[in-house]
Amino acid sequence: MIIFVSIFDTKKHKIMIAEIQKFIEIQNNIDQILKNSPVKLSFIIEKSGIKKPTFFKKLKEKRFTPQELLIIAEHVEPKTWRNETKEEILESLKKTEEDFKNGKGIPGEVVMENMRKRIEKYKENALRNI
Numbered sequence: 001m002i003i004f005v006s007i008f009d010t011k012k013h014k015i016m017i018a019e020i021q022k023f024i025e026i027q028n029n030i031d032q033i034l035k036n037s038p039v040k041l042s043f044i045i046e047k048s049g050i051k052k053p054t055f056f057k058k059l060k061e062k063r064f065t066p067q068e069l070l071i072i073a074e075h076v077e078p079k080t081w082r083n084e085t086k087e088e089i090l091e092s093l094k095k096t097e098e099d100f101k102n103g104k105g106i107p108g109e110v111v112m113e114n115m116r117k118r119i120e121k122y123k124e125n126a127l128r129n130i
Helices: 007-035 041-048 052-061 066-076 086-101 108-128
Strands: none
Touching: 007 052, 007 066, 041 052, 041 066
């Protein structure tokens, strides 16, 4: 019996193995990953949807599911903003100016007045709850 394995299948297999190895590495080092994160652990626990005692048990035993690790990974680092080139920034500013000229913007005075109203409403609600 002759078995033929295509190059594509071999590459696919190697990629799959590498992904599994990366998962195992993350699973084994999740405590250090969380320790080194600039994000508060309480925030990550909240976002994971796992109860605090269960979270710490899973952390100690290093037995998060792949789905749980994915959720944790999405919240371990603050969102990074794309570094734009000078040309991209200038183009964005030009588009913003055009939008504003075409009536797509809100004047600063209107924004400030809306914020004052929201703050006043918030204060009133806070005073009622005292």
